[in-house]
Amino acid sequence: MFNVKVEVTLKKQVLDPQGLTVKHALESLGFNEVDEVRMGKFLELKIEAKDRKEAEEKLRRMCEKLLVNPVIEDYTYQIEG
Amino acid sequence: MKFGVVVFPGSNCDHDCYHVLKDALGQDTAYIWHKDRSLDGCDCIVLPGGFSYGDYLRTGAIARFSPIMNEVEGFAKKGGIVIGICNGFQVLLESGLLPGAMRHNDSVKFVCKFVNLKTENIDTPFTNRCNKGQVLRIPIAHGEGNYYVDDNTLKALNKENRIIFRYCDKNGEVTPDANPNGSLENIAGIVNKPGNVLGMMPHPERCSEPVLGFVDGKLIFESIIGWLRKR
Numbered sequence: 001m002f003n004v005k006v007e008v009t010l011k012k013q014v015l016d017p018q019g020l021t022v023k024h025a026l027e028s029l030g031f032n033e034v035d036e037v038r039m040g041k042f043l044e045l046k047i048e049a050k051d052r053k054e055a056e057e058k059l060r061r062m063c064e065k066l067l068v069n070p071v072i073e074d075y076t077y078q079i080e081g
Numbered sequence: 082m083k084f085g086v087v088v089f090p091g092s093n094c095d096h097d098c099y100h101v102l103k104d105a106l107g108q109d110t111a112y113i114w115h116k117d118r119s120l121d122g123c124d125c126i127v128l129p130g131g132f133s134y135g136d137y138l139r140t141g142a143i144a145r146f147s148p149i150m151n152e153v154e155g156f157a158k159k160g161g162i163v164i165g166i167c168n169g170f171q172v173l174l175e176s177g178l179l180p181g182a183m184r185h186n187d188s189v190k191f192v193c194k195f196v197n198l199k200t201e202n203i204d205t206p207f208t209n210r211c212n213k214g215q216v217l218r219i220p221i222a223h224g225e226g227n228y229y230v231d232d233n234t235l236k237a238l239n240k241e242n243r244i245i246f247r248y249c250d251k252n253g254e255v256t257p258d259a260n261p262n263g264s265l266e267n268i269a270g271i272v273n274k275p276g277n278v279l280g281m282m283p284h285p286e287r288c289s290e291p292v293l294g295f296v297d298g299k300l301i302f303e304s305i306i307g308w309l310r311k312r
Contacts, residue, residue: 010184014229017185017263066146069139069175071182072229 002047002055003080006067009040014072043067055079082309084110085123087153087169089144094130094166097286102127105290106302115147124309125162126153128169130222130284140183140225141171150176162206162305163278167223170270170280179273179280180238181230187263191224195295196261198269198283199249202242205272206308207279210300216253217246217297219283221261221269226282228264238271246270246281 010016016038023037045062049055056079068075084102088095095112103110111121120126133144144150150172157163157178165173173179186192195218200211211217230238238244246269250259260267262282270281285298 014184015187015263017187017189017227021189066142067138069142069182071174071180071231072184 004045006043006077008073008075011074083123084108084125085113086127087113089115089133091133092129092131098127098129101286101289115149120152128165128172130167141175144172145175157278160277165280173280178278180234183225184227186227192261193222195220197249198246199253202245207304210304218295220287221283226262228268243272
C-alpha cells in the first residue's frame with residue numbers, strides 16, 4: 001500500500017480568480033507583502049501496487065484520465081510507503 | 082423526430098428542457114437516465130444544466146464518465162445533434178467533444194441574470210432561425226463559466242466560425258463590460274468542427290415561453306427542429 005499526495009494547480013498561464021481574490025483579501029488585512037496567491041487542490045490516495053513504480057504508473061493514469069484537466073491544470077505528486 | 086434529455090444525478094434543468102420541448106414545442110421527448118446504455122432512437126440529445134455529481138472535482142468531470150456518455154460520444158461522432166447547456170456544456174468540455182475548459186468566474190461569484198448574446202454564426206443546426214448578428218436575451222446562472230482555451234485553438238475557433246454566441250451589450254457590441262464571467266473573447270457558446278455539437282452557458286429553456294417574459298431561447302430549439310425536419 002502506498003500513500004500518495006497529489007497537488008493540482010492551475011497552469012501558470014491560466015488566470016486564477018480564486019487566488020486573486022484571496023490575495024486582495026490578504027491585502028485588505030494589511031498583508032501587503034504578498035506578491036501572488038495561487039489556489040489548487042490537494043488529494044490523498046492509498047494505492048495498492050506491488051512496487052513504487054507500479055503505484056506511480058497507476059497514479060499517472062488516474063491523473064490523466066480523471067483527477068486533472070490538462071487544458072488548464074498541472075499536477076505534482078509524492079509517493080510514500 | 083425525438084428529443085432525449087439526459088438526467089445525471091444533480092441535473093436540475095432537465096425538467097425545464099423536457100417541458101419546453103414536449104409541452105411548449107410539442108415534440109416527442111424522453112428522459113434518458115445517465116446509467117442507460119441506449120439513446121432510444123433520439124435525433125437530438127440535450128445535456129441539461131445543473132450540478133451533476135455535485136460539481137465534485139471539477140464541473141462535469143465525473144458525469145463525463147457516466148455510461149450514457151459513451152453513447153452520446155458515439156452519436157456525436159456520427160453527426161448526431163447534441164446541445165449542452167451550462168453544466169451540459171461543462172460535460173462536453175470534459176469529454177473532449179468540445180475544446181477548452183471552464184474556470185471560476187472572474188468575480189468568483191455565482192452569476193444569475195439575463196445577458197445579451199450576439200449570434201455570430203447562423204449557418205448551424207442551432208441558430209438557423211436567427212438573423213446574423215441578432216441579439217438574444219437569455220439568462221445565465223453559473224459559478225464556473227469563465228471559458229478558457231489555448232491560443233491556437235482560439236484562432237481555429239475564430240477562423241472556422243465556431244464561436245456561435247458572444248456576450249454583448251444591448252446594441253450587439255461585444256465589450257469587456259458585457260462579459261459576465263471573464264470568458265476569453267466574451268465566448269458564451271461554441272460548436273465542434275463539424276458543427277453538430279453546441280455548448281452554451283446561457284439557458285434557452287428558461288426563456289422559451291411568453292409567461293416567462295422572454296422567448297428568445299425558443300429560436301434555438303426551433304432551429305434544431307427545423308434543421309432535423311429538413312434532414
